[in-house]
Amino acid sequence: MSDQMNISLKVMKEDLSIELDGEKYFYKTKARDEDDNFTARNHFVVATKNVFLWNEDDDFGYKIFTKGRNNTKRAYNLLWKKGWPLKRVHAVLPKEKVQLLHFMHNQLYDRGYGVKSHGLLKFNDSFWGLKLERVIINRELNEELAGSLINSQYKSDICGVCRELGMKLHRYDVNPENTPFCSKLNKLVHVDLDYSNIKFGSALKTALKLGFKLQS
Numbered sequence: 001m002s003d004q005m006n007i008s009l010k011v012m013k014e015d016l017s018i019e020l021d022g023e024k025y026f027y028k029t030k031a032r033d034e035d036d037n038f039t040a041r042n043h044f045v046v047a048t049k050n051v052f053l054w055n056e057d058d059d060f061g062y063k064i065f066t067k068g069r070n071n072t073k074r075a076y077n078l079l080w081k082k083g084w085p086l087k088r089v090h091a092v093l094p095k096e097k098v099q100l101l102h103f104m105h106n107q108l109y110d111r112g113y114g115v116k117s118h119g120l121l122k123f124n125d126s127f128w129g130l131k132l133e134r135v136i137i138n139r140e141l142n143e144e145l146a147g148s149l150i151n152s153q154y155k156s157d158i159c160g161v162c163r164e165l166g167m168k169l170h171r172y173d174v175n176p177e178n179t180p181f182c183s184k185l186n187k188l189v190h191v192d193l194d195y196s197n198i199k200f201g202s203a204l205k206t207a208l209k210l211g212f213k214l215q216s
Contacts, residue, residue, distance in 0.1 A: 009123045018044055018053060025053045049194045054134050060118060064129040065093045067195045093195055096214050098128040100198050103212045107165055113158050113190050135191055136184040146176035149188055158190060166206030167197045
């Protein structure tokens with residue numbers, strides 16, 4: 001799929017897939033991982049407030065953001081139970097919030113803790129996401145490596161950096177799932193930045209001091 005500002009997105013309920021400009025991405029499940037007959041290289045995973053899609057041959061992926069309460073199936077329910085995109089205000093992030101997330105991803109990246117954002121993407125002329133550097137994870141090694149490297153000092157360091165940027169990051173959110181060991185970068189990388197990290201005004205105030213500018 002070529003890079004572009006506006007991308008067509010369709011949710012396919014019958015096979016738990018998402019189409020981006022006609023190219024299918026499949027819901028990554030343990031059953032599919034263990035199925036030798038399942039050979040698709042386009043995947044996506046669903047978190048609480050976002051969806052991440054990628055191709056195994058690419059070094060980038062697409063992250064779609066939602067805004068919601070602390071519901072573990074928030075994004076999943078929006079996709080398959082209520083349809084996407086949901087037109088209610090609280091369901092999707094406005095452009096200015098995703099712009100701020102783009103800026104904060106790169107601030108964390110520049111400080112050695114995050115992944116690089118390559119810019120904003122628009123889906124179905126109605127909601128926004130980011131094109132992000134993809135973290136390459138060896139699942140067999142990640143829990144051991146990340147578990148040993150994520151110590152009290154590391155948690156203090158990354159949470160301190162986020163505080164300096166005006167973002168809120170809880171120590172318990174720094175774990176092998178949210179902060180995996182990237183075999184490509186050979187270090188821990190925090191990938192779980194979303195609306196909950198920037199919803200307080202201090203993030204925007206700090207970003208403006210660092211040169212952040214809203215674009216129309």
